[in-house]
Amino acid sequence: MTPKTETTPATTAVEPEHHSSALRDSLLLGGRAIREALRTPDSLLPTMFIPLFFLVVNVGQAARIFPSEATPFLEGQSYGAFQLPASLLLSASFGGAALYLVEEIEGGYFDKLRATPISRMAMILGRLYAEFVKTIAVATVMVLLSVLVFGIHIESGILGFVVLVTMVAIWAMVFSGFMQLISLKTRSAAATQGASMIFFPLLFLTPNFVPRNQLTRPMEIAATINPVTYIMEAARSLILEGFEGETLAKGFAVIGVTMVLMLGLSVRMVNNYD
Amino acid sequence: MSAITAVGLKKTFRGKDGDVDAVRGVNLDVAPGEIFGFLGPNGAGKSTTVRMLTTLMxxxxxxxxxxxVDVAADPHGARRKIGVALQEAGLDPRQTAREILVLQARLFGMSMASAVVRAQELLELVDLVDAADRRVKGFSGGMKRRLDLASALVHRPEVLFLDEPTSGLDPASRITVWDEVRRINELGTTVFLTTQYLEEADQLCNRLAIIDGGLIVREGTPTALKQELRTRKSMKTDPTLDEVFLDATGRTREMGAGEVKEV
Known part of the structure; x- marks a missing residue:
């Protein structure tokens, strides 16, 4: 190898031009994670096509049971409009950020980041920010396809559409945040993948086929306990009814509380990571 | 002021079968500008010591x-002083070499423009200009090591920690990494190097310490350590560093069936 000469002595430490902040560091790491997602479409596409597959199959199986003109809870729309929130929440529940994180832990890049003077929180938030951006894109495409294919219209209008997609994307951050906690705790891809199966009870112990008051009593109790129910009902209200203050407040309250819990546990976990 | 000092450094891991003392009271004093070798058999406490010194543990x-800077009291301050290349070349396989260096520089507070310039300098330093815009996934082991080394240097650290930097490399790549380490050291950076290759320590290090069972059992220049063993054992010729190592760690060598065995 030809010897090279550095222009500056190695020990003249670089003075930081920007001070480390959780926001700046999160955006830097988030940008990298978004680039990573664009380069691995094979991991991004299932988050759209699997939920769309379920949407098509569920509507195909149940649409004749629930004709719009004879089903009051559809508010005059097709059954696809009722099913769409479940598919959107499914797309937000893949926890992709956690799988990338555990890969970094196993590969040593996470330690490389830990040896830099960045905010510890940014190591969590960077990937969650990317998850937010990815879910905004995926959910937007899903809603637009649903409008075109199933003739769904968003009763709450353009603003409601924005609120709907944003709510789903914030939930994706919360869910992925909890999955990241599993990654940090176990440092194992197998354990993280296994833990992501929690989305089954979270998504299916909900009023995903009929409203809560039409479920059997045990299912109604389970759905009432399940926090995802309130996010699903809030999303559904935006599609079928418009801006329903109380329903939306409950949905966002669940997201807010779980977000605070996830961030609190994440701070503790990353600060004690040894 | 010393580049690295450690006094009574200990690490205890709590496990299901009780506590394990991985490091049991290590004292170190490394002068600025030294290449300091840290040797020891597997499980001796080398990597644990490095992880404590680099704020990772x-x-x-x-x-x-x-x-x-006190690594426990001011870990962020310590991180600005050190560069770290660990056993696993910690790189993101989906990014290009340039992207990794630019990101690393920005995480150390550089502006985009400065980070781009610094990345180019480092790519030239480790001879990766031609591969700069290729994704790391396709890099050879030697290229990954050199990139890892470059990423540890983005902020011109005072002290560079290299944990088994040539482990798994072919002889040619190993010599290339040695050249890099020497050049980095000539520019004034203190290097703390762990290795299992005694030839590597003999070639590169001004001074070294041998750790075994979580305690430092020998410390000095390679020449002084060999001389001490020769005198103590009344040997007729200078021993090799291998013999110093085996003596220090209580291991012996048996020649059998054409191979060297540690017992």
Whole structure:
């Protein structure tokens, strides 16, 4: 190898031009994670096509049971409009950020980041920010396809559409945040993948086929306990009814509380990571 | 001021079968500008010591300063003083070499423009200009090591920690990494190097310490350590560093069936 000469002595430490902040560091790491997602479409596409597959199959199986003109809870729309929130929440529940994180832990890049003077929180938030951006894109495409294919219209209008997609994307951050906690705790891809199966009870112990008051009593109790129910009902209200203050407040309250819990546990976990 | 000091450094891991003392009271004093070798058999406590000195692991007891900064009291300050290349070349396989260096520079507070310039300097330093815009996934082991080394240098650290930097490399790549380490050291960076290759330590290090069972059992220049063994054992010729190592760690060598065995 030809010897090279550095222009500056190695020990003249670089003075930081920007001070480390959780926001700046999160955006830097988030940008990298978004680039990573664009380069691995094979991991991004299932988050759209699997939920769309379920949407098509569920509507195909149940649409004749629930004709719009004879089903009051559809508010005059097709059954696809009722099913769409479940598919959107499914797309937000893949926890992709956690799988990338555990890969970094196993590969040593996470330690490389830990040896830099960045905010510890940014190591969590960077990937969650990317998850937010990815879910905004995926959910937007899903809603637009649903409008075109199933003739769904968003009763709450353009603003409601924005609120709907944003709510789903914030939930994706919360869910992925909890999955990241599993990654940090176990440092194992197998354990993280296994833990992501929690989305089954979270998504299916909900009023995903009929409203809560039409479920059997045990299912109604389970759905009432399940926090995802309130996010699903809030999303559904935006599609079928418009801006329903109380329903939306409950949905966002669940997201807010779980977000605070996830961030609190994440701070503790990353600060004690040894 | 010393580049690295450690006093009574200890690390205890709590496990299901009780506590394990991985490091049991290590004292170190590395002068600025040295290449300091840290040797030891597998499980001796080398990597654990490095992880404590580089803020990646908490200290169970003792104190450590790097570049005059207390690693436990001011880990962020310590991180600005050190560069770290660990056993696993910690790189993101989906990014290009340039992207990794630019990101690393920005995480150390550089503007985009400065980071781009610094990345180019480092790509030239480690001879990766031609591969700069290729994704790391397709890099050879040697290229990954050199990129890892470059990423540890983005902020011109005072102290560079290299944990088994040539492990798994072919002889040619190993010599290339040695050249890099020498050049980095000539520019004034203190190098703390762990290795299992005694030839590597003999070639590169001004001074070294041998750790075994979580304690330092020998420390000095390679020449002094060999001389001490020769005198103590009344040997007729200078021993090799291998013999110093085996003596220090209580292991012996048996020649059998054409191979060397440690017992």
């Amino acid at each position: 908490t200290l169970s007891a003792g104190q450590a300063h790097v570049g005059g």
